[in-house]
Amino acid sequence: MKALFLAVFILIFSTVFCFKVGFIYIGPVEDCGWTYAHEFGRQYIEMMINDLETEYYENVSGGKESADKLRKLAENGCDLIFATSYDYMDSVLEVATEYPDVIFMHCSGNKRSENVGTYFGRMYQADFLAGLVAGKTSKTNLIGYVAPVKIPEVVRGVNAFAIGVSKANDNAKVLLEWIGDWTDKEKEVAATEKLIKHGVDVVAHGMDTATVNITADKFGIWSIGYNYDMSKYAFDTHLTAPVWYWGQLYLDIVESVIHGTWKSEALWPGIDSGIVGLAPLNSFVSSETRRLIEKYRIDMILERFHVFEGPLRNQLGEVKIKKGAVPDDHYLLTIDWLVENIEDDEGMSERVPHIH
Template sequence: MNSKRRSAVLVALLVSFLLVITGCGNKPTATPAPAEVKKEEVTKEKFKVAYVYVGPVGDAGWSYAHDQGRKFLVDKIPDVETTIIESVPEGADSERVITQLAEKGNKVIFTTSFGYMDPTINVAKKYPDVVFMHNSGYKTSENVGTYFGRIYQARYLTGIVAGKTTKSNTIGYVAAMPIPEVIRGINAFTQGVRSVNPAAKVKVVWTNTWYDPAMEKDAAKSLLTAGADVIAQHQDTPGPMQAAEEAGKFGVGYNMDMSKMAPKAVLTSAVWNWGPYYVKTVEAVRNKTWKNDQYWGAMSDGIVDIAPFGPMVAEDTKKLVAEAKDQIMAKKWDVFTGPIKDQKGEVKVPAGQVMTDKDMLSFDWFVEGVDGTIPK
């Protein structure tokens, strides 16, 4: 190739290169379509609610029942975020836990054991913008309310079942703590037993614990050895029911339907239904209509009931329970309607008179038919 042709080729290549560069430099920058612009997502803040449990949620009893209520709340109000702290001892530990929950921004804190009462009151003073709900207690303040249910009504009905079932006329009762709540339950149960079987007695053994599966079961075994053929309980595990089944006897559960844990023994159970109340309370706080009252819900509210009967319960027994339940639900009659005698046979509630809530909430004596004492 001669020099002239080489020069022409080089010029042509240079021109082409310059055109490419110029074209690239003038290429307009693409503008994303409006639909492609990334918008900042707005996240709605959750309404935080916390629960403090005295036992593990797997206790199949008290704490499990409350946790079922919590799950009901979450299902009904999806934008609620819940936190649970389980197996919290009553006393100083509970005050520390409740404080931590208040610090973490929870708007409502449910403390679900009697021994959390003073710790709840103490923490509430420091966090006036948080609502505290204490279960089974009696102290309130501007931002503390109490809640419970008239489980004694369900206890009475289960007492009818036990009274009709026993053959030995000795019914054992494994009791937790000697406080009015537990005493009231024993008395109501005994009233139910003796309404259908005046010869029967209810023998009480105290464990002084809420949650101790081994101790509760051993206490039931001691009652079975003493001649009981039906076991009732105010404890947080099905241990007493399992002891009854192992001995070939019967039982009345508490908190939840305990028939799955001892199907051959459980006649029925006195049960809680906390869910609707938790929904109602949280909605009231959010709507700023909450009041620091002392709720004590009746069976007619749906907060307490009895579980389905076991296959061993006779039809005539079911009929007696249904008749008594109808009276209670209609508020035509209640459990502690006189005449009611104490263990010494002295009339404590005259015929036709109904115990006041104040008197029931401060029960410190046993009714006639209870075999046992109340520790100081």
């Protein structure tokens, strides 16, 4: 009888704890940016859950390659798979139908099914705080921003950053350069140098690596990183960075699948959950700016302040969000316009370059 009980116990224990989680990454794990932040989250769940097995593929592009890698993870016995790029959306939905017993979680996507959920964080709240830092730091009232691709996630972040700039300095403009990809070293260097020639004295970005920060540092220009603390690449000139802390969210999702409480839904926690925040501030950042950051951080947590509360106008001066209105999540997830203190390539073409 005791032997039977022991066998049942071992069976139950192994069923619960022999759990495998897979990840696919858009970039290399050492990029010190987007992918590294997710990789740090993977390492966190390995540390927190005994006998958990994980597997990952890096440098996976969208389309057929991502579908092939998702299938491999499923065939290798993964119970849960995290697809960590917007580019994987169609592949996730396709492969999920082939493996109905596997749970798929797609980062930054907006399409779900019975075994597919989505997750992201309200990074726009941290982007806003970074904008406060940039606005308070700039002396030329020109702040540069190098952006990857024109999708709502990026547009939302750039807008939030520009709104933060305007709260701190209503005379400042954000000069915007689009790259067209998540990482392209040559284009990022060229875009950063172009912005500096136009007179910016702070450069921020939404790219996957620290190329913008490294380039700005060579010119002695302040910079703001993204995704992860990039100060080691520009120690003296790195002001801060909006950063991800994926670990706890990954842990919560894994445990929900293990315990059978997972459901297909859109997870979008905010700054109150700790998933997003700011990297440590440069010692140059004033105590006044630090107090301003903390004020808005607390007000966002207590919902006394909403980044996109109106009135907000677009680049043409048209009212897009009326005074006192707070847009819902669907609006924010599909936003496709830029706020009025942003100048992109077209507006910048009318400026006379400033020789730095």
